[in-house]
Amino acid sequence: MASIACTPPVPAPDDAAGLHERARGALLGLAVGDALGAPAENLRPSEIRARWGRITGYVTDHPCGTDDTEYAIFSGLLLARHGSALTPTHVEAAWHEWIADRAEGPFRGAGFSERGTLENLRRGLAAPISAQHRHAWSDGLAMRAAPFGVFAAGRPAEAARLVAIDGSISHEGEGIYGGQAVAAGVAAAMTGAPVPVVIAAALAVVPDDSWTARSLRRAVAVAHRGERAVRCAVVIGGYPWTDLAPEAVALAFGAYAAADGDFAEAVLTAVNMGRDADTTAAVAGALAGATRGAAAIPAHWATAIGPSRGRCLPSMAGHHVLEVAELLVPAPPRPAAPLPCASPPGEPGGRTSERGTGRGSPLAGYADSEVRS
Template sequence: MPSIAALRERARGALLGLAVGDALGAPAENLKPSEIRARWGRITGYVTDDPAGTDDTEYAILSGLLLARHGSALTPAHVEAAWHAWIADRDEGPFRGAGFSERGTLENLRRGLTAPVTAQHRHAWSDGLAMRAAVFGVYAAGRPAEAARLAAIDGSVSHEGEGIYGGQAVAAGVAAAMTGAPPITTIASALAVVPADSWTARSLRRAVSVAHEGERAIRSAVVIAGYPWTDLAPEAVALAFGAFAASGGDFRDSVLTAVNMGRDADTTAAVAGALSGATQGITAIPTPWAHAIGPAKGSCLPEMAGHHILDIAELLLQTEPMKWRPTRTDFALAAEAGEDR
């Protein structure tokens, strides 16, 4: 198990990496690679004068604050109460609560419904849980199964099925990376917590198996061509893990690979940033990228304004994580992933 100092560096890397990826990917959201090239060539850094995190960062802060308050005792009732107190019962920012899954959840909460019925809407399969799930991996460092359990509790208010699986895969992957697991074991840990026959698992395996062939191969393996919505959890999570695998866990390459593949680029880059930030620590994040990230502006969630993502990392480290040893399943899946590559 890494030292407390090493865990702190990885926790800060994971969550700042999430925010950096979010800010880098936001301008490329919903674009095709050809459209990205036409506008900027290949994106190699921020393409706006005032880069900032979007709903991905602000919802991660929300879940992090909630987790810091309740820890492993977190329940769906806690999550539901927080959504009421911090979003549903207050004025929302210009983004009106963010993506489709969040909108559907808030409408259900305002109708007086409770979890898990609040997650019964048309976008329960979105990547809205995956975008905020890294906080559970940071909190449960070295405990992928616990990270996945907590992510599912958080997601029970807003997601079902594949939407939950995507969040669990991200949480477990970050939890493994936090202890210095190599990318192949990080990927195996993500696969170990979701059903093997799920859309999420199938997409993740396909993306990782062709990652050595580059961005075009990863996109072709998992993107649903012609489908108008880019926030499908199985697709976004697979693209993020594909970018992470293609780069061997290198932060800069992971994030830029995700950004330049387009689709839901802020979320895929946020997830790739969290995975690679946990793997390499905060020092791997280029200084100009790191320094551009300030406290949340509250553009989506006004109640999150003023909270810095690095403060969340510190809060989540207050409880010393338990030691993790890879399971037999982890090694089996790692071997399988190695054969696919």
């Protein structure tokens, strides 16, 4: 059996307010990267340059997320419902409840791995057989893995365990490894760990002789030389599909390493490398957003992200990635304001003393963790 390295020491999560900021950064960063990268998906760098020069921001008037954002919301809501008690049965039931047994949007369930999974589920197949299709190695799990790292902040091994449970419905082998690398990396980044520790945490949860690990190591080894070197190190140029998990995950970590965790630089590096640009930029954005927090995301990029439109998963329409962040890492309650001074009871103007009840739940105003129909 292939060996898996021991998970390196990861700093303990910082204060609750800091964790909340990083959770928002991770998931908003994912959505921003997805929206920035969507127009460049499946393009070569030369094609990107011919159309836009170098992409430095949104190139559409109405940027929005794709299946990457909607499936991340789906997995985040599922995780908020079950937490560490998540099982394959829970995941399979959610796929039926929220996707397979509903009418689909124009994207027809999204990418190849999702299509294969839905076809198997609708034929009555269950996990792990539902994951046995021709695209089980795709980056469809990696694109929705960030919520697991947010939930298991500072616990990369737990993030990897949980995302593998989610992936057991739809992926096998390298497809699972890609999701585990992303989830573990985000879990480490949620503590403010430096970039090399984030990368080491990702490598520690996948077999060291796997395609995913080899590609990731090659990407980060040349990251100091820039995006062209990263792309040349891992891209399978003659292969017709761009959603290979080992390739996409390596490109994302390479972009993150090349930028030394800087959000804008990491995401734009991923976008301008093309290939599965929405996914690579989404993953790079999740890593950098967790590392630096939501405040590091340029405001004009962040404000363009609205609630999901449900173009791929109608059941996700109306949900915002920040809603998921609040469910997974609630904001710490604010200290109750001191009560005003009052005259003792019985004196003129006096009133009976009241005990402060404090503020309501930090989740007040949010839907519960079950998806709204």
